[in-house]
Amino acid sequence: MEEKKVRFLDKIDDPADLKRLSVKELPEVCKELRNFIIDAVSTNPGHFGASLGVVELTIALHYIYNAPYDQLIWDVGHQAYCHKILTGRREKFHTNRKYKGISGFPKISESEYDAFGVGHSSTSISAALGMAIASRIKKEEDRKIVAIIGDGAMTGGMAFEGLNNAGVENPDLLVILNDNNMAIDPNVGGINQYLLNISKSHTYNRFKKDVWEKLGRLDGFGRKARRFVQKNQHALKNLLLKQNNLFEAFNFRYFGPVDGHDVVYLTKVLRDLRNIPGEGFKKYSGS
Numbered sequence: 001m002e003e004k005k006v007r008f009l010d011k012i013d014d015p016a017d018l019k020r021l022s023v024k025e026l027p028e029v030c031k032e033l034r035n036f037i038i039d040a041v042s043t044n045p046g047h048f049g050a051s052l053g054v055v056e057l058t059i060a061l062h063y064i065y066n067a068p069y070d071q072l073i074w075d076v077g078h079q080a081y082c083h084k085i086l087t088g089r090r091e092k093f094h095t096n097r098k099y100k101g102i103s104g105f106p107k108i109s110e111s112e113y114d115a116f117g118v119g120h121s122s123t124s125i126s127a128a129l130g131m132a133i134a135s136r137i138k139k140e141e142d143r144k145i146v147a148i149i150g151d152g153a154m155t156g157g158m159a160f161e162g163l164n165n166a167g168v169e170n171p172d173l174l175v176i177l178n179d180n181n182m183a184i185d186p187n188v189g190g191i192n193q194y195l196l197n198i199s200k201s202h203t204y205n206r207f208k209k210d211v212w213e214k215l216g217r218l219d220g221f222g223r224k225a226r227r228f229v230q231k232n233q234h235a236l237k238n239l240l241l242k243q244n245n246l247f248e249a250f251n252f253r254y255f256g257p258v259d260g261h262d263v264v265y266l267t268k269v270l271r272d273l274r275n276i277p278g279e280g281f282k283k284y285s286g287s
């Protein structure tokens with residue numbers, strides 16, 4: 001069997017080690033992490049596809065955010081293998097889901113990086129909202145809270161309770177919709193159709209990407225114009241999408257879709273989202 005060379009992953013014991021790498025090196029880390037999971041899960045079975053699907057997203061999140069101070073909340077948690085491996089549990093990963101081994105889901109008592117204990121679906125937005133409000137009360141303005149939720153979990157009622165409450169609470173919160181059109185089985189229902197429709201709206205997505213990138217390159221006037229676009233996104237989107245955006249209706253700003261397998265681009269998008277100034281910004285990003 002061909003020996004797989006590992007240049008980076010063996011030296012990543014926490015996200016600080018990941019941050020020492022250059023953005024250009026991240027695609028290689030993604031390959032190594034994906035191989036690591038495939039090898040581990042082929043001898044010790046566990047949730048396979050869900051974690052393989054978020055390799056790039058997890059690496060980009062840990063590269064840009066400062067966990068455990070920033071809190072990453074995985075919905076269901078079956079997709080958190082990459083997160084576990086990057087946060088000090090690589091060497092224990094062979095004990096995943098075994099008696100006295102590490103848990104197959106984020107578990108608060110297992111690691112300070114596991115911000116919320118999960119297993120049940122559709123809880124992440126409410127949990128993240130609670131944490132964002134707590135952070136606001138404690139005046140921790142630099143602390144970021146991110147919920148990562150799949151399109152399957154997004155169909156659950158509790159996810160909508162979270163959106164509904166966030167709409168009036170106005171927290172500094174990023175919700176990442178990891179839309180792979182798949183749950184345990186292919187996803188079904190009205191929300192699924194809706195998500196397919198918005199992710200296919202090329203007119204809007206193309207327009208936004210072009211405008212955003214061009215304005216970002218300019219200084220002075222460009223920055224002002226970018227702020228103007230930012231402020232008026234809601235109206236602009238409705239105009240271009242020719243339909244109301246469900247998430248915007250809940251008072252979220254919707255950015256997306258974003259290619260969730262392009263780790264370099266993801267770091268750029270997350271850095272932009274992280275740096276959007278001011279309290280009260282709520283962001284919803286499809287990937």
Ligand SMILES: Cc1ncc(C[n+]2csc(CCOP(=O)(O)OP(=O)(O)O)c2C)c(N)n1
Nearest residue numbers: 050076119120121150151152153182183184
């Ligand atoms: C309350 C509850 N109901 C059902 C489940 C079973 N369940 C496990 S994963 C999952 C859906 C996962 O799909 P998605 O959110 O799209 O994530 P993906 O696997 O695509 O990453 C469900 C419904 C659960 N964990 N909790």
